[in-house]
Amino acid sequence: MTSSTEPTPHPAPPAPADLQTLTRTTTRLRRNIEKVIEGKSDVVRSAVVVMLAEGHLLLEDVPGVGKTMLSKALARSIDCTVRRIQFTPDLLPSDVTGVSVFNQQTREFEFRPGGVFANVVIGDEINRASPKTQSALLECMEERQVTVDGTSYELDSPFLVVATQNPVEMEGTYALPEAQRDRFMMRVSMGYPVETAEVQMLAHHAGRDPLGDLEPVTDASEIRKLVSIVAQTYVAEQVQRYAVAIVRATRTSPELMLGASPRATLHLVRAAKAVAAMSGREFVVPDDVLALAVPVLAHRVVLRTDTLGAPRSAADVVGRLAASVPSPGGPQPR
Structure with a gap:
């Protein structure tokens, strides 16, 4: 029997081949996102770090600097399920988590999943919804499950929430509750692009959808493998x-x-x-x-x-x- 005073053994470190696979995949992923997000390599890297660490990302900045574009580019670069939730003052918690609906034919309640049932959830302008609706994310972000009417529903892995918010000084915003902010692994500000990046943006993206040609470079299964490598x-x-x-x-x-x-x-x-x-x-x-x-x-x-x-x-x-x-x-x- 093992003594309680003995140190807990550390898991075996990742093999060199696994680390090489991880660096190759994350490099492809970052370069793919940077086809859309010009001159923001540090922000893109932070988004990938959060995903591999099984966290959630909060993008905060003024409107129009590419917060939603970054979250969409990350989602499109991975072949997985993606849902976008547009947070508005009239959004209900059941719109986020799901709701049980009575089926007249079967005479039973059926669960209809909400917007959080996806591998990547884009929460656009999260602080424009009421604190009550924001709190609907607390359980799923921490426990990766949703409880509705006493029944818990597991969320698929990987599960990443990328939320955007405007500064609280902007009109029509609510401050995020402390418990909600604490669920986000990182908060990153986009910032305005440098002059050369903004000129490239005009040359490459004006008149067309920059996301239109973006193809996935990895999938949910490979991301799960990379997450397990990071954990070691x-x-x-x-x-x-x-x-x-x-x-x-x-x-x-x-x-x-x-x-x-x-x-x-x-x-x-x-x-x-x-x-x-x-x-x-x-x-x-x-x-x-x-x-x-x-x-x-x-x-x-x-x-x-x-x-x-x-x-x-x-x-x-x-x-x-x-x-x-x-x-x-x-x-x-x-």
């Missing part, structure tokens, strides 16, 4: 402690009223494993964790409004806190 990536104990220290720094900072949750720590490490695997490594290094601190943590924290000083953003505070945490030496491959 090794994270040394000192790197785990480093991730915990960064998250705990947000909970003790006098500039923050609400720090990041334990779920944030899990998401930070899972995303770092995806970054490491995409880089061809079987282990995570501290720089992987540090580079992800802002996109993974900043949308989960709440700034104090009663502190004096220059205006600052949550991203600035999280970036400064993460940089202040001492970095351990990188782990050696086993």
